[in-house]
Amino acid sequence: MTQTPALRPDLSAVLAALNPQQREAVEHTDGPLLIFAGAGSGKTRVLTTRIAYLISQRKAWPERILAVTFTNKAAREMRERVGQLVGEDVAKDMWVGTFHHTCVRILRREAPRLGLERSFTIFDDDDTRASLRRVLDGLGLDQKRYPPSLIANAISNAKNELQGPEGIPNRNYFDEVVRRCYVEYEALLRRSGGLDFDDLILSVVKLLQEQEDARGYWQDRFRYVLVDEYQDTNRAQYVLVNLVAAEHRNLAVVGDDDQSIYGWRGADVRNILDFQKDYPD
Structure with a gap:
């Protein structure tokens, strides 16, 4: 022994x-x-x-x-x-x-299992806000009325709760704006082959839950x-x-x-x- x-x-x-x-x-x-x-x-x-x-x-x-x-x-x-x-x-x-x-x-x-390149881009907070400004413009929404920082916080909170766009509550019109922005923002991330900070954790959780x-x-x-x-x-x-x-x-x-x-x-x-x-x- x-x-x-x-x-x-x-x-x-x-x-x-x-x-x-x-x-x-x-x-x-x-x-x-x-x-x-x-x-x-x-x-x-x-x-x-x-x-x-x-x-x-x-x-x-x-x-x-x-x-x-x-x-x-x-x-x-x-x-x-x-x-x-x-x-x-x-x-x-x-x-x-x-x-x-x-x-x-x-x-x-593990990136290939998730459809990502191993060299995937990580979006920092500035990248996220810039992306949401593009999303808001694309949706024809006023950035003064719907500040990108507030939209970013709402999306981040949802991701921290493991919620996708469908998990955004339906309490008022702002929630509807957040949901629409979330959908478009995720599409933008996919096109760029990138992940934001919250996605880093979310993606590993998804990997471990779905891939035995x-x-x-x-x-x-x-x-x-x-x-x-x-x-x-x-x-x-x-x-x-x-x-x-x-x-x-x-x-x-x-x-x-x-x-x-x-x-x-x-x-x-x-x-x-x-x-x-x-x-x-």
């Missing part, structure tokens, strides 16, 4: 400095894990130490660990912290990034999935995380129900509050 390698001195010191609850979270290696704590409690340190522990104990190769954050800065810091504990050459093989960065990596590989072989590959690929600031996830991100983690069920989420800062992006704090219902095991 292969003997488990000794912990690096740096990691041993970090483990020794944790309180009993933190150490229990770090050493939990099988099944779902909710790290529910307030700001300043060291929850992010627990997350990075947990990743280092999983690697050092050979629970998973680094490339089979997916860690998702909300900012590039947080992703960079997470990779650096893990690198300090297990070595930079090891840490570089992990999948660490924002939701959008992670989805871009998946889509560059792709779903099987990515679910098997990521033995451990870790999500920082889980209280800030929206519907699309929530579905994505749970799809990816469905096979191994080694999903660890870190969050604070009093600290949701992405409400304007459709964040739903119920995602973290309901974690134990989603994962009773």
Whole structure:
């Protein structure tokens, strides 16, 4: 039987400095894990130490660990912290990034399954507004009355809820304008072979829901999935995380129900509050 390698001195010191609850979270290696704590409690340190522990104990190769954050800065810091504990050459093989960065990596590989070139264009917010100005002009609609930024926000909110144009509510004429613009905007994206930021997540969700072989590959690929600031996830991100983690069920989420800062992006704090219902095991 292969003997488990000794912990690096740096990691041993970090483990020794944790309180009993933190150490229990770090050493939990099988099944779902909710790290529910307030700001300043060291929850992010627990997350990075947990990743280092999983690697050092050979629970998973680094490339089979997916860690998702909300900012590039947080992703960079997470990779650096893990690198300090297990070595930079090891840490570089992990999948660490924002939701959008992670989805871009998946889509560059899987684009042909979705009818896209691997070199597909990513529309940023300015590109989206410019495209919607063209759409509004084409529909003969006044941009002062229907500002492209408002239309863009409405479409983004729908995509974050995994809703197509048909999912736009029918409360008033503005909703009808949004629906019409959404249809034309999607057609414009298809003609250009591009995706906007929200499509990056939406497209991976669609891929995993509809294509069994792709779903099987990515679910098997990521033995451990870790999500920082889980209280800030929206519907699309929530579905994505749970799809990816469905096979191994080694999903660890870190969050604070009093600290949701992405409400304007459709964040739903119920995602973290309901974690134990989603994962009773």
